[in-house]
Amino acid sequence: MRRVALDTYGPPEVLTLRDSELPQVSAGEVLVRVAAAGVNVVDLYQRSGLYSVPLPFTPGIEGGGTVLRIGADVAGVAVGDRVAWMGQPGGYATHCVVPAARLVPVPDDMSLVDAASILIHGMTAHVLITDVYPLTDGAVCLVHSAAGGVGGLLCQLAARRGATVIGTVSRDDKIPAALAAGAHHVVNYRTTAFPARVREITGGRGADVVYDAVGRDTFADGLTCLRPAGAMVLYGQAGGPVDPVDPQLLNSYGSLFLTKASLSHYDRTPERTRSRASAVFNDVLAGRLRVRVHAVFPLAAAAAAHEELASRRTLGKILLVP
The missing domain is CATH 3.40.50.720 (NAD(P)-binding Rossmann-like Domain)
Known part of the structure; x- marks a missing residue:
């Protein structure tokens, strides 16, 4: 597999692409082949050291992909399932280990790229207008x-x-x-x-x-x-x-x-997370919510993706694809 990693905090250039062995899957986890990873502001904070993370570190807390392997004590997930996730680092890679509790199913008629594009941004917008301050x-x-x-x-x-x-x-x-x-x-x-x-x-x-x-x-x-x-x-x-x-x-x-407001404080259980994700995905499929992708970068250009997000020129989501 290939993954983007940082060994030290710093500017975007500390992000390097390297080859690694496929990670082992522990109980309660699944191995996912990544189709796309979302680039988020928290990734910039982790890379710069504003948010402390254990080094070496692979960023990427949001993605979409296909389940390849399942660990013990995992129910409701099968090899071949199309899934998305957030809150678990490691998405800047061709493969990522994700706790099964963090997975949300992706509808058959939605692309994995669209799922990775909309998950965090869509769920954040949804919680802001439905729970934090319900708009009428x-x-x-x-x-x-x-x-x-x-x-x-x-x-x-x-x-x-x-x-x-x-x-x-x-x-x-x-x-x-x-x-x-x-x-x-x-x-x-x-x-x-x-x-x-x-x-x-x-x-x-x-x-x-x-x-x-x-x-x-x-x-x-x-x-x-x-x-x-x-x-x-x-x-x-x-x-x-x-x-x-x-x-x-x-x-x-x-x-x-x-x-x-933070999304994690409102969706404190896997059930709440899956419910909100389903609502957002359904809005996209029904045409009530339009996915807007600003730019797509290959893994090798993760530094350029970070620079683009930091520029505040963006008009939508930035993605990394293997």
Whole structure:
């Protein structure tokens, strides 16, 4: 097999492709032949050392593939099954060992590449609008990074729920992608004071919820966009971490709610994970959710994939394929 590994933390160039023996499969695990692996921000954090991992390390916490071998004490999975997974490192490879509990079945009429493209981003968008702050018909939401991987899916799902979607982007050339994803209004937050635009669109009322994956660059202004008792939902920090917040500030803006949401805190069992994955896959197959792939790289170009994701030029998912 071949896998991408890092022996030390550092820039993208520390990622190297090497040959390895096929890994052994322990009880409760399966060996999967990888069709595609998703490239996610957490991979960049692990490579750089912002998130500590045991070295040497093969990144890649999301993928899709075919089951080749099954360990002891595994039920409900058979050799040849088409599966996807997330939360287990090692996906930047031709083969990956995955705990059976982390597998979700991929429908027959969905490609494994599409499954790897949509799993984390789609499930994140789904939990944000159904569980973290359930959107209803007539609500107003502000979606930062509306042309990005999760942001674009959030726009699609929110618009289908009848919400008014105000999207922000960091560059004018991303505006068409945000509009195509379902945003009704799009603002370049680097060149336009987006709080004033939100107030204008809402007739001075403010948004019900802000979904923010940018962090430092948008957080403070985002709080001023909310109506009284509105919700600020942080789920990323592409622009850097947010400074500490005095709770009195939330009160002064109208008793606002603030949360930093993680999918794993809502889907704490394999059953919950499979249920949400099934809902996302069904939305894709029914045409309610469009998969948007920004770029596909071979394993040997993992460093270039990381550079592309870090550039914040992306308009969808980045994948690695064996």
